[in-house]
Amino acid sequence: MSHTSGIRQAQKQKTRQALLDAALELLEGQSLSSLGLREVTRAVGIAPTAFYRHFRSVEDLGVALVEEALGSLHPMIRTTVTPAGEGEERIARAIELIARHVDAYPAHVRFIARERHGGVRPVREAIQEQLARFTAEVGEALAGDAESAGWSEEDLLMLAQLYVDQMLITASLFLEAPASSPEERERVSKVAARQLRLIHVGRQHWLDGTDTAGGR
Amino acid sequence: MSHTSGIRQAQKQKTRQALLDAALELLEGQSLSSLGLREVTRAVGIAPTAFYRHFRSVEDLGVALVEEALGSLHPMIRTTVTPAGEGEERIARAIELIARHVDAYPAHVRFIARERHGGVRPVREAIQEQLARFTAEVGEALAGDAESAGWSEEDLLMLAQLYVDQMLITASLFLEAPASSPEERERVSKVAARQLRLIHVGRQHWLDGTDTAGGR
DNA sequence: CCATGCAGTTAACAACTGTTCTCCCACATT
DNA sequence: AATGTGGGAGAACAGTTGTTAACTGCATGG
Numbered sequence: 001m002s003h004t005s006g007i008r009q010a011q012k013q014k015t016r017q018a019l020l021d022a023a024l025e026l027l028e029g030q031s032l033s034s035l036g037l038r039e040v041t042r043a044v045g046i047a048p049t050a051f052y053r054h055f056r057s058v059e060d061l062g063v064a065l066v067e068e069a070l071g072s073l074h075p076m077i078r079t080t081v082t083p084a085g086e087g088e089e090r091i092a093r094a095i096e097l098i099a100r101h102v103d104a105y106p107a108h109v110r111f112i113a114r115e116r117h118g119g120v121r122p123v124r125e126a127i128q129e130q131l132a133r134f135t136a137e138v139g140e141a142l143a144g145d146a147e148s149a150g151w152s153e154e155d156l157l158m159l160a161q162l163y164v165d166q167m168l169i170t171a172s173l174f175l176e177a178p179a180s181s182p183e184e185r186e187r188v189s190k191v192a193a194r195q196l197r198l199i200h201v202g203r204q205h206w207l208d209g210t211d212t213a214g215g216r
Numbered sequence: 217m218s219h220t221s222g223i224r225q226a227q228k229q230k231t232r233q234a235l236l237d238a239a240l241e242l243l244e245g246q247s248l249s250s251l252g253l254r255e256v257t258r259a260v261g262i263a264p265t266a267f268y269r270h271f272r273s274v275e276d277l278g279v280a281l282v283e284e285a286l287g288s289l290h291p292m293i294r295t296t297v298t299p300a301g302e303g304e305e306r307i308a309r310a311i312e313l314i315a316r317h318v319d320a321y322p323a324h325v326r327f328i329a330r331e332r333h334g335g336v337r338p339v340r341e342a343i344q345e346q347l348a349r350f351t352a353e354v355g356e357a358l359a360g361d362a363e364s365a366g367w368s369e370e371d372l373l374m375l376a377q378l379y380v381d382q383m384l385i386t387a388s389l390f391l392e393a394p395a396s397s398p399e400e401r402e403r404v405s406k407v408a409a410r411q412l413r414l415i416h417v418g419r420q421h422w423l424d425g426t427d428t429a430g431g432r
Numbered sequence: 433c434c435a436t437g438c439a440g441t442t443a444a445c446a447a448c449t450g451t452t453c454t455c456c457c458a459c460a461t462t
Numbered sequence: 463a464a465t466g467t468g469g470g471a472g473a474a475c476a477g478t479t480g481t482t483a484a485c486t487g488c489a490t491g492g
Contacts, residue, residue, distance in 0.1 A: 008459055012469070031335035034250030037450065048450080050470045057450090113333040117326075117388060119247035128392075158410045165385050172333060176344075194374045202418025224489050228439065252479065264480080266440045273480095 016054045018044045020068060023061055024107045032062045032111075033119035062115065062123040069108035070130040076101045077134050077167070081141045091196045095189050098167060102174040113172045135160045150207055162199060166192075232270045234260045236284060239277055240323045248278045248327075249335035278331065278339040285324035286346040292317045293350050293383070297357040307412045311405050314383060318390040329388045351376045366423055378415060382408075 022043035026035060035058055038048045055061040080094045102109050116127050139160035142148050148156060170192040177184040238259035242251060251274055254264045271277040296310045318325050332343050355376035358364050364372060386408040393400040 006460070008468080011459095015469080027335075029335065031247035031249040033247040034335065036448085038448080046469095047471050049452090049472085052451085053469055110333075114335065117329040117333070119243075119245065119250065119330065155410065158407045159414065161407065162411050162414065165381075169381050191374045191377065194371065195378050198375065198378065198415065198418040198422060200418070201421050201424070202414040202416070205417050205421050206414060208417070222490075224437095224439080227489095231439080253481095254479065262439095263441050265442085265482090268481085269439055 012054075015044065015046065015050070019051070019054055019061065020065060023058075024065060024111060027111055027114070028107060031118055032058065032115055032123060059120055059122050062120055063126045065111060066115075066123060066126040066130060069105070069112050070127070070134075072105055072108055073101070073112070074134070077138065077164075078141075080167070081138050081163070087200055088197070091193055091200065094167075094196065095170065095192050098171050098192075099174050099185065099189065102171050106175060109171050109175055113168065113175065116168075131164060135164050138163055147203060150210075155206070159199075159203065166195060166199070228270075231260065231262065231266070235267070235270055235277065236281060239274075240281060240327060243327055243330070244323060247334055248274065248331050248339060275336055275338050278336055279342045281327060282331075282339060282342040282346060285321070285328050286343070286350075288321055288324055289317070289328070290350070293354065293380075294357075296383070297354050297379070303416055304413070307409055307416065310383075310412065311386065311408050314387050314408075315390055315401065315405065318387050322391060325387050325391055329384065329391065332384075347380060351380050354379055363419060366426075371422070375415075375419065382411060382415070 019040055023035060023040050026039060026043060037051050037058055040058070040061070041048045041051050055064065076097055080097050084090065085093070112127060115123050116131075118124060135157065139153075139156045142156050142160055142163075143151075143153075151159075170188070173188045173192070174185065177188055235256055239251060239256050242255060242259060253267050253274055256274070256277070257264045257267050271280065292313055296313050300306065301309070328343060331339050332347075334340060351373065355369075355373045358372050358376055358379075359367075359369075367375075386404070389404045389408070390401065393404055
């Protein structure tokens with residue numbers, strides 16, 4: 001069943017995407033739990049009943065949005081943590097990447113930040129699940145780093161969590177910074193850089209007080 | 217005008233509080249932007265129109281909730297950062313305090329976490345403002361600490377921000393942890409403690425690479 | 433003790449919501 | 463060329479929403 005291609009299927013995907021886009025735009029001024037089905041279809045220009053051909057409910061659409069939003073976030077996180085260059089340079093590059101991503105997909109970032117603790121259970125859980133996946137990936141990336149020698153897996157994961165949360169906080173701050181003022185954005189960058197630096201310093205001296213030091 | 221006391225004023229405050237309480241409870245399953253005026257009055261048991269005697273709109277009620285919620289959070293933050301005892305002990309105590317607070321006021325914590333990035337502008341701004349105040353306070357408290365000698369005010373504030381954010385993240389994690397399983401709560405505590413410890417280590421070595429070191 | 437103020441009520445409104453059922457017709461299948 | 467599948471439209475439904483207006487009764491201040 002279903003030639004995966006064809007004019008028919010293509011059109012369907014197109015309106016489906018239109019629904020997602022319209023919803024994302026409408027969500028800039030409200031939360032998912034107050035987004036109405038009719039509101040979305042009206043924005044797209046189709047009948048309310050057509051909505052059901054694509055999603056069972058608005059919650060359902062929300063979960064789909066999580067996939068889309070964190071799908072676009074996925075490659076960024078990978079690139080951000082990828083080891084290359086010296087510490088200070090890596091920090092600057094990571095923050096630059098975050099800033100660029102927020103510029104490119106502001107609605108996606110806003111959606112994730114808003115619905116991460118939002119009022120719709122299934123969406124919250126979908127986000128948590130994806131973020132846990134990210135944390136695990138960052139943990140693995142960290143494990144391959146020379147500075148992580150001697151670290152327990154538990155500690156690597158807690159550091160990864162720290163990085164992921166910090167990344168989201170920074171992204172959210174960029175989002176709130178008025179698009180017009182580069183000075184505000186610069187201020188956010190500076191603070192975020194210092195915080196990452198402090199975490200980095202903590203990382204370097206994490207094992208200082210351990211027996212491992214005199215073990216030889 | 218207005219004897220601040222009297223049967224009249226007392227009753228008014230009472231129903232006002234009832235509205236706030238009812239709203240807070242209703243908000244456990246949705247976001248503020250989808251909370252209806254009628255929904256709240258229905259829960260309290262008064263006519264919809266009576267709502268206007270206390271708040272101009274649901275947004276307005278939301279802002280009032282921010283005051284209430286962060287008012288209750290305020291003393292906790294103070295106590296948490298107050299210097300007393302050795303580092304490791306302070307960390308344990310801080311986390312214990314957070315856990316207790318989440319147990320005591322789960323709805324408040326949920327509300328703040330949810331609406332911090334929520335869909336209602338005035339509420340978001342009220343929360344941001346209060347959090348900025350907290351950050352400043354924590355910054356001052358940090359300044360009075362022996363370990364902060366030689367720190368610039370800028371750095372103190374970025375550290376304070378790190379602590380405040382970390383505190384909210386931890387509170388939110390406690391909230392998500394099923395009330396029934398103490399093992400999950402213990403896991404959250406452990407990770408949070410390690411993260412605070414790492415930040416603390418970073419703090420201790422923050423000035424290591426500075427000229428100040430060879431100044432003697 | 434009486435007149436005023438004001439928390440709360442009742443009734444009504446136009447607008448909006450999610451969901452159902454029935455229909456249509458362009459496309460895909462044979 | 464005939465058949466049928468499925469995206470979308472249309473109308474109608476029972477509820478719900480915020481807000482208005484005019485009201486009632488009681489604590490209050492003179």
